[in-house]
Amino acid sequence: MRILLTNDDGILAPGLRSLEKIARQLSKDLWVVAPDYEQSGASHSLTLTQPLRVRKVNSRKYAVRGTPTDCVIMAIDVLLKGQKPDLILSGVNRGGNLGEDVTYSGTIAAAMEGTLLGIPSIALSQNYKHQHPVKWATAEHHGAAIIRKLLKQGWPRDVLINVNFPDVVHGQVSGVEVVRQGKRDLSDLVIDDRVDARGVPYYWIGFRRQLGAPAEDTDLGVIARGGISVTPLQLDLTHRSTLRRLKAALP
Amino acid sequence: MRILLTNDDGILAPGLRSLEKIARQLSKDLWVVAPDYEQSGASHSLTLTQPLRVRKVNSRKYAVRGTPTDCVIMAIDVLLKGQKPDLILSGVNRGGNLGEDVTYSGTIAAAMEGTLLGIPSIALSQNYKHQHPVKWATAEHHGAAIIRKLLKQGWPRDVLINVNFPDVVHGQVSGVEVVRQGKRDLSDLVIDDRVDARGVPYYWIGFRRQLGAPAEDTDLGVIARGGISVTPLQLDLTHRSTLRRLKAALP
Numbered sequence: 273m274r275i276l277l278t279n280d281d282g283i284l285a286p287g288l289r290s291l292e293k294i295a296r297q298l299s300k301d302l303w304v305v306a307p308d309y310e311q312s313g314a315s316h317s318l319t320l321t322q323p324l325r326v327r328k329v330n331s332r333k334y335a336v337r338g339t340p341t342d343c344v345i346m347a348i349d350v351l352l353k354g355q356k357p358d359l360i361l362s363g364v365n366r367g368g369n370l371g372e373d374v375t376y377s378g379t380i381a382a383a384m385e386g387t388l389l390g391i392p393s394i395a396l397s398q399n400y401k402h403q404h405p406v407k408w409a410t411a412e413h414h415g416a417a418i419i420r421k422l423l424k425q426g427w428p429r430d431v432l433i434n435v436n437f438p439d440v441v442h443g444q445v446s447g448v449e450v451v452r453q454g455k456r457d458l459s460d461l462v463i464d465d466r467v468d469a470r471g472v473p474y475y476w477i478g479f480r481r482q483l484g485a486p487a488e489d490t491d492l493g494v495i496a497r498g499g500i501s502v503t504p505l506q507l508d509l510t511h512r513s514t515l516r517r518l519k520a521a522l523p
Numbered sequence: 524m525r526i527l528l529t530n531d532d533g534i535l536a537p538g539l540r541s542l543e544k545i546a547r548q549l550s551k552d553l554w555v556v557a558p559d560y561e562q563s564g565a566s567h568s569l570t571l572t573q574p575l576r577v578r579k580v581n582s583r584k585y586a587v588r589g590t591p592t593d594c595v596i597m598a599i600d601v602l603l604k605g606q607k608p609d610l611i612l613s614g615v616n617r618g619g620n621l622g623e624d625v626t627y628s629g630t631i632a633a634a635m636e637g638t639l640l641g642i643p644s645i646a647l648s649q650n651y652k653h654q655h656p657v658k659w660a661t662a663e664h665h666g667a668a669i670i671r672k673l674l675k676q677g678w679p680r681d682v683l684i685n686v687n688f689p690d691v692v693h694g695q696v697s698g699v700e701v702v703r704q705g706k707r708d709l710s711d712l713v714i715d716d717r718v719d720a721r722g723v724p725y726y727w728i729g730f731r732r733q734l735g736a737p738a739e740d741t742d743l744g745v746i747a748r749g750g751i752s753v754t755p756l757q758l759d760l761t762h763r764s765t766l767r768r769l770k771a772a773l774p
Contacts, residue, residue, distance in 0.1 A: 318564035
């Protein structure tokens, strides 16, 4: 089984080393194509107005000056030419990809791109508390077993899988739960208003924080109770009930 | 009615002027917050590792050095502080946002962000043929009437509306159709392999082309027959049938 590894935290990220540890338990045929710098919040962005540069780390590991989506496209179309992977693993992201995070996330986006290109793709993220160490060992301990189970079951060609690991030591994980995407309360959006060393103002977008208790049957709910969440995501965003209603009402 | 206008082609884009023409037919209370440079393919990306800079064009028009998502956040949280808009219009994009384009599109992303912030949001895009002039007059002629109809009907709080105008002159538009998101055939992905003036290789991601005939009841199908497509999009990406299947099979 040929596996392509990528991420959005960049080629030097500790989470990529965790992903390599997980993937080595599944196969020896591993390729790594990851962004040269951190691309957090890159979403499903494509580099269209800039050239892409590629640096070879070794014969199976490349750093791309681009987004996670660029990395997957470059891997499939150029770097692994004729050696299409059987699986794409994206991560392990430093921080959760829960609720509507999935629309911003470069980690999810790489798995979206793999899915669009017809390759089964899984995104993996390790939740942590701000200014606390990341418990990478939790993802490393449970990752391979979950991926094996998912591959055994399979999933539709136009669907990707989003896996999140909780911020607890690996022995305290409460279980694995398949759940829907949750929703955060976004009222606590943080923008810092600052002044640079020349006295010119600038702004910095900060983290959004979860307020209140998340719904139990969601990714947010599972992570809050120390479980591993598994959520299948689709790329068809059509809202069916509104489609039916507007179809009758509009023209 | 206070309307916030934004886009992903940047503050100087002709499509933004078209959007202003459309919006002036709906209200006099218009605000513009758009990226200073083109952000095509920016998707729902957030600028997290860089500061945001803002330039004031006039008291109701600002250019942000950031993505479309950054623009909406900056508009709501900083620039229009205490004057929350009733509607966000994003576009008019130079080129369609059809099928899985919606996951890459900065135009759609601005409307996603507005929706997450609880503001009704509509993305508008004008299809055109590569190396042919863009028929902005088509969007300008039909835009306000469609927006009025949509506002009259309303749509759920967690849904955004994606409107695409066809590449025909405005009198030849075949009608308005509410349809689902389609799917392109992505096998014709184009990456240019080039060498720069110093002899160093680089790559450039090109356009993806539609192959074959798109399904008739999709955005791609409507645009192909010269109609205006209206598609409601959701931010919950959960794939329900796979959720049910994995829930039974996995743990």
